[in-house]
Amino acid sequence: MPQSKPASHLPYDELAPTQEMAADCRAVGVNLRLEKAARKAVSTPPSLHFEDFPREVAKRDIPISEAAARLAGALHLHLD
Numbered sequence: 001m002p003q004s005k006p007a008s009h010l011p012y013d014e015l016a017p018t019q020e021m022a023a024d025c026r027a028v029g030v031n032l033r034l035e036k037a038a039r040k041a042v043s044t045p046p047s048l049h050f051e052d053f054p055r056e057v058a059k060r061d062i063p064i065s066e067a068a069a070r071l072a073g074a075l076h077l078h079l080d
Contacts, residue, residue: 016024029035047053064072
């Protein structure tokens with residue numbers, strides 16, 4: 001029975017040069033928008049005071065289809 005090669009724990013076939021791995025890390029950072037997340041993490045949180053948001057926000061309507069109403073009726077749920 002032939003012995004197979006052990007699986008490598010490296011993400012590349014061979015260890016890439018440091019410059020290539022650093023470029024990969026920068027590309028991941030840009031694609032994940034880490035800079036934007038870091039700015040938001042240290043920015044001032046939004047206000048919790050009602051005076052800062054004086055407008056009324058209407059609740060949105062959730063339409064209930066006829067099929068969903070029949071299913072809810074069969075399960076004895078009340079969707080009014």
